[in-house]
Amino acid sequence: xxxxxxxxxxxxxxxxxxxxxxxxxxxxxxxxxxxxxxxxxxxxxxxxxxxxxxxxxxxxxxxxxxxxxxxxxxxxxxxxxxxxxxxxxxxxxxxxxxxxxxxxxxxxxxxxxxxxxxxxxxxxxxxxxxxxxxxxxxxxxxxxxxxxxxxxxxxxxxxxxxxxxxxxxxxxxxxxxxxxxxxxxxxxxxxxxxxxxxxxxxxxxxxxxxxxxxxxxxxxxxxxxxxxxxxxxxxxxxxxxxxxxxxxxxxxxxxxxxxxxxxxxxxxxxxxxxxxxxxxxxxxxxxxxxxxxxxxxxxxxxxxxxxxxxxxxxxxxxxxxxxx
Numbered sequence: 001x002x003x004x005x006x007x008x009x010x011x012x013x014x015x016x017x018x019x020x021x022x023x024x025x026x027x028x029x030x031x032x033x034x035x036x037x038x039x040x041x042x043x044x045x046x047x048x049x050x051x052x053x054x055x056x057x058x059x060x061x062x063x064x065x066x067x068x069x070x071x072x073x074x075x076x077x078x079x080x081x082x083x084x085x086x087x088x089x090x091x092x093x094x095x096x097x098x099x100x101x102x103x104x105x106x107x108x109x110x111x112x113x114x115x116x117x118x119x120x121x122x123x124x125x126x127x128x129x130x131x132x133x134x135x136x137x138x139x140x141x142x143x144x145x146x147x148x149x150x151x152x153x154x155x156x157x158x159x160x161x162x163x164x165x166x167x168x169x170x171x172x173x174x175x176x177x178x179x180x181x182x183x184x185x186x187x188x189x190x191x192x193x194x195x196x197x198x199x200x201x202x203x204x205x206x207x208x209x210x211x212x213x214x215x216x217x218x219x220x221x222x223x224x225x226x227x228x229x230x231x232x233x234x235x236x237x238x239x240x241x242x243x244x245x246x247x248x249x250x251x252x253x254x255x256x257x258x259x260x261x262x263x264x265x266x267x268x269x270x271x272x273x274x275x276x277x278x279x280x281x282x283x284x285x286x287x288x289x290x291x292x293x294x295x296x297x298x299x300x301x302x303x304x305x306x307x308x309x310x311x312x313x314x315x316x317x318x319x320x321x322x323x324x
Contacts, residue, residue, distance in 0.1 A: 005045075006041060007026065008038075008049060011296060012293035012294070019297045023047075023301065028041070042067070043064065044066065045066060047068065048069070049300075052074050053079060055081075056070055056080045057080075061088050068307045069090065070091075070093070072296075074098075074099055091303050095291060095295035097149045099283030099285075100152070102284065103283050104150045104153035106230070107154055107202065110228040111137065111198055112137060113254070114198065114251075114254060115135045116135070118132050137161050138163065140198065143168070144168070145200065147167055150230060154200060155167070155184050166185050174186040174187075189217070193222065197226065199225060199227050199228075201230070201231050209235050210234050211235070215240040219249070224250075227252070227253040230256050232259055233255060239268045245269070245275055251274065254278075256282045
């Protein structure tokens with residue numbers, strides 16, 4: 001019986017062809033929107049590539065007895081139940097660092113925009129000459145909230161522009177050598193928030209961090225602080241964020257997130273003039289798509305080859321791609 005790789009999200013053409021030369025590959029994006037038809041295809045599927053919004057958990061895995069790998073091009077979100085996959089010996093493949101540079105560049109763009117507009121996201125509405133002049137990022141103090149892969153790309157960019165860069169990561173000790181290597185001064189969270197002119201948040205999601213950015217934390221921010229975020233919106237207490245933006249404690253905030261809660265009726269941050277929300281644009285570039293596609297193609301091929309020789313995948317989720 002031939003191996004089948006079911007793509008619910010397409011790969012870059014060259015990567016897909018490389019995979020098709022070695023395995024039977026079927027691209028069926030329509031199945032992601034048709035649960036019944038998808039279940040009918042899963043029984044003969046060995047590897048599955050899913051979009052970031054499709055839930056992969058026990059209900060789906062119950063219809064996929066042959067599945068040994070599930071992958072997604074973009075990291076982030078919580079659509080894949082890692083524990084359920086591990087119980088079924090299904091390898092989770094995600095190109096964790098493929099989007100790091102794209103996200104870092106987007107965060108830098110957001111920071112530069114907020115600095116130059118002074119946090120006025122309606123720039124252009126006032127006649128020329130009536131707008132307050134913005135700031136240069138040179139000689140400013142930028143705090144990195146989380147030292148994930150995008151932050152490790154962003155830090156040298158900020159240093160090169162003349163910014164003083166501070167950092168805090170709840171999972172990384174101050175003595176770690178990476179801080180010095182990146183030119184980032186590690187501080188406690190409170191110290192960083194009190195000193196920074198702007199904060200870039202790229203903290204990796206974990207359930208224990210839900211609502212982390214709340215009233216108490218925001219009250220410790222330097223008045224008029226600017227925020228940009230590529231993290232999930234659930235890390236924010238949205239009521240507290242709305243209050244901080246209305247009071248001026250935060251001058252402006254730019255969130256790159258497609259979390260549904262931001263679009264729900266009655267969401268407290270809706271309509272705020274000093275908040276900009278973009279629908280998870282940061283990781284999506286032609287280059288990151290190509291990197292992610294090739295990473296998935298290589299790891300899926302590797303997993304299927306090992307499964308064929310060993311009678312199943314016995315490993316765990318993939319580690320992030322190395323930076324550089």
